[in-house]
Amino acid sequence: MASWPGMDSISVVLAPFTWGFATLAMLLALGVLRAPASQALRRANAAALLLASLALLLACVDPRLLPVAGTAVLADGTTHDPRIYSAIALGLASLFCLLDAIRALKLPPIRLVGAITPGFLCAALLASIAYYLGLRQPLGIYALCIAGFGVGTALLVGMQLMSDAARTFAVAQALGTVLLAAGATLSVYGARAHSLRLAEGTAIDTLGQHIAFERADAPSRDERRLHVTLDDGKHRMSCVAVLYGKKTAAFSRDSSATSELHAIPGGKFGSGPIVVPMAMHETHAEPHAIAWVHKGESVAAGDFSLRFTGFRMVPGDTIRMIADFAATRGGTTVTVSPGVYATPKGTRPFAATLAGFGPMTVAGIDADGGRVALMLPNHDPARVSRVAVLDVRLRPGLPLAWFGAAVAVAMFLLGLRAPAPRPTRS
Numbered sequence: 001m002a003s004w005p006g007m008d009s010i011s012v013v014l015a016p017f018t019w020g021f022a023t024l025a026m027l028l029a030l031g032v033l034r035a036p037a038s039q040a041l042r043r044a045n046a047a048a049l050l051l052a053s054l055a056l057l058l059a060c061v062d063p064r065l066l067p068v069a070g071t072a073v074l075a076d077g078t079t080h081d082p083r084i085y086s087a088i089a090l091g092l093a094s095l096f097c098l099l100d101a102i103r104a105l106k107l108p109p110i111r112l113v114g115a116i117t118p119g120f121l122c123a124a125l126l127a128s129i130a131y132y133l134g135l136r137q138p139l140g141i142y143a144l145c146i147a148g149f150g151v152g153t154a155l156l157v158g159m160q161l162m163s164d165a166a167r168t169f170a171v172a173q174a175l176g177t178v179l180l181a182a183g184a185t186l187s188v189y190g191a192r193a194h195s196l197r198l199a200e201g202t203a204i205d206t207l208g209q210h211i212a213f214e215r216a217d218a219p220s221r222d223e224r225r226l227h228v229t230l231d232d233g234k235h236r237m238s239c240v241a242v243l244y245g246k247k248t249a250a251f252s253r254d255s256s257a258t259s260e261l262h263a264i265p266g267g268k269f270g271s272g273p274i275v276v277p278m279a280m281h282e283t284h285a286e287p288h289a290i291a292w293v294h295k296g297e298s299v300a301a302g303d304f305s306l307r308f309t310g311f312r313m314v315p316g317d318t319i320r321m322i323a324d325f326a327a328t329r330g331g332t333t334v335t336v337s338p339g340v341y342a343t344p345k346g347t348r349p350f351a352a353t354l355a356g357f358g359p360m361t362v363a364g365i366d367a368d369g370g371r372v373a374l375m376l377p378n379h380d381p382a383r384v385s386r387v388a389v390l391d392v393r394l395r396p397g398l399p400l401a402w403f404g405a406a407v408a409v410a411m412f413l414l415g416l417r418a419p420a421p422r423p424t425r426s
Contacts, residue, residue, distance in 0.1 A: 014059040018086035021052035022093040029096035036100060039420055042166065046173055049093055050412045053177050056086045057405045060184045061398060063239075063267035063274040081188045084139050091146035091181040094174040098150070101157050101167045104421070115156055122152030126182065130189075140189040143181065150178035169415035176407030183404055186397025193392045195278065200386040207394060208232055209273065216280070216386050226388055228266060228275045239266030241277045241390075271398055279389040290363050294371045301376050302357045304329045306336075308372060311365070318343060320350075323362055323372045327354055338362045338374070 028045035035041055059065050060083060107115055126148035127141050135141060154175040161167045193206045203212035214227040223244040230237045242264040267274030291299045298307040307326045314320040322339035338352040338360045351359040357377075364373035 014055050014065060015082040015086050018052045018055040018059070019089050021048045021055065022086075022089035025049040025052060025093040026096040029093070029099060032100045033103065036104075036421060042170065042421075043416060045097060046170065046412050046415055049097060049173065049177055050408060052086075052090055052093060053180050053405060053408050056083065056090055056184050057180060057401055059083050059086065060187050060395070060401055061270045063265040063269070066265050066274070066276065083184060083188050084137075084143060087143045087181040087184045087188070088139065088146060090184075091143060091150060091178055094150045094177040094181070095146065095153075097170060097174045097177075098153055098157060101161055101171045102153075104164065104167055105157065105160060115160075116149075116153050118156050119149035119151070119153035123148035126151075130186075135189050137189055140185055143185040147178045147182035147185065151175060151182075154178070164421055166415065166418040166421040169411045169418050173408050173411035173415065176404045176409075176411060179404030180401050180408060181404075183397040183399070183401030187395040187401060188397075190396040191394040193390075196390045196392060198388050198390060200388070207273075207392065209392070209394075211275075211390075211392060213388055213390070214238075216388065224277075224280050224386075226266070226275075226277050226280075226390075228390070230273055230275070230392070235272075237268060237272055239268070239275055241266035241275045243277045243280050270402070271395075273392055273394045276391040276393065277388060278391055281387045281389075283385040290373055290375050292364075292366075292371050292373050294369075299374065301327075301354070301360075304354065304357055306360075306374070308374075309335075311367065311372075321347075321365060323365070323374075325360070325374075327357075329356070336360060340365065 025045055025048040028041060028048055031041045032038070032045055102112070102115065105112075105115065123145040126144045130141060130144050135144075154171050158168055158171040158175065161171065191207055193211075196204060196206070196211065198204060198211070198213035200213055200216055203210060205211070210231040210233075212229045212231075214229060216227070217225040219225065223242065226241045226243070228239055228241060230239075244262055244264075263277050265274045265276045293299050293306075293308040295308055295310055298305050300306075305328045307328070309324045309326055312322050312324065314322060319342040320339055321342060322337045324335055324337050327334050327336050334354075336352045336354045338350065340347040340349045340362050347365075349361050349363065351361045353359050359377060361375040362372055363375040366372070
């Protein structure tokens with residue numbers, strides 16, 4: 001597979017990278033509690049939290065880095081995208097980073113409960129909105145609850161520490177980080193259309209998008225490039241999604257072969273929907289096409305429309321059974337009459353040539369049913385019919401993730417120049 005070399009290995013590393021730095025940030029936050037005057041610990045804590053945030057952001061904004069397991073997230077939530085665990089770990093790390101600021105307030109138990117009550121309210125509000133919009137996955141709701149609690153708590157604690165620059169910047173960075181985690185969660189579990197089956201050259205309207213499967217290229221026997229366009233009436237996006245596997249059998253009607261496939265989603269970096277190819281079924285054309293046609297029905301043959309007008313018998317030494325077709329093209333109609341010879345040894349077909357198209361042959365006759373099997377030449381024997389199974393995701397949380405990342409980066413940089421924190425209240 002020559003496309004996007006190394007992307008699979010990068011996507012595998014990103015999730016553990018986020019988990020590792022989120023865990024490190026939690027441990028350093030506990031260290032800050034023990035040594036609140038240590039600037040080195042504070043900066044290391046902020047750096048670890050920032051690195052975990054950027055790893056999660058990168059995994060969400062670049063479609064090519066969608067984890068392999070992320071392409072198999074099912075509608076019932078039985079398979080979870082690894083990024084949701086990253087969002088949970090990042091949210092928990094942010095809460096740990098708020099502990100020093102909460103302790104600095106030196107609040108009595110009753111006032112402490114009042115200080116974190118807005119966090120519970122924000123968590124309940126965010127989870128309720130997500131549930132109302134259709135989110136039913138427990139891990140997604142759990143991640144949003146953590147993010148909501150962090151937002152409410154950070155806002156209230158930050159307003160009470162405005163005079164302490166070091167702690168204010170730390171609280172603001174934690175706020176940006178939980179916003180990023182919430183945006184990542186909404187991006188993973190946002191509006192999506194599962195298992196759309198589209199034949200090459202067809203389109204479907206769903207999620208407010210006109211989704212068209214334009215064509216599929218086959219640069220090699222083991223790779224397919226799907227060209228898909230999405231149009232919401234205001235913006236039109238074209239993307240290329242890739243399926244590749246080790247066996248050509250993967251691109252067949254054999255559903256068991258789809259396990260051989262790997263996907264590289266198509267989409268724009270940083271915004272907009274993404275298209276995840278789940279499977280591709282290919283059917284190669286037969287040398288001759290056979291169509292059963294009832295009396296009075298029509299069938300397309302190249303530029304012609306062939307209407308079956310009926311049977312007739314021609315007696316003689318060898319009886320001929322003829323099927324008459326009215327062939328129409330450009331307003332001109334001619335009659336073409338293939339048929340079969342009936343002999344004591346059986347039947348033998350004979351062809352009739354349609355000028356401008358080619359020979360037509362009767363492959364079978366059902367006199368009782370009033371239909372005939374017409375065999376037509378295939379002028380494009382190399383043609384392949386393709387049906388793609390696509391998963392389309394709108395990623396509605398990405399703007400929030402970008403905003404949260406911008407806040408986290410800005411507060412981290414400002415925190416580097418902040419003076420040592422003030423002594424905690426007595």
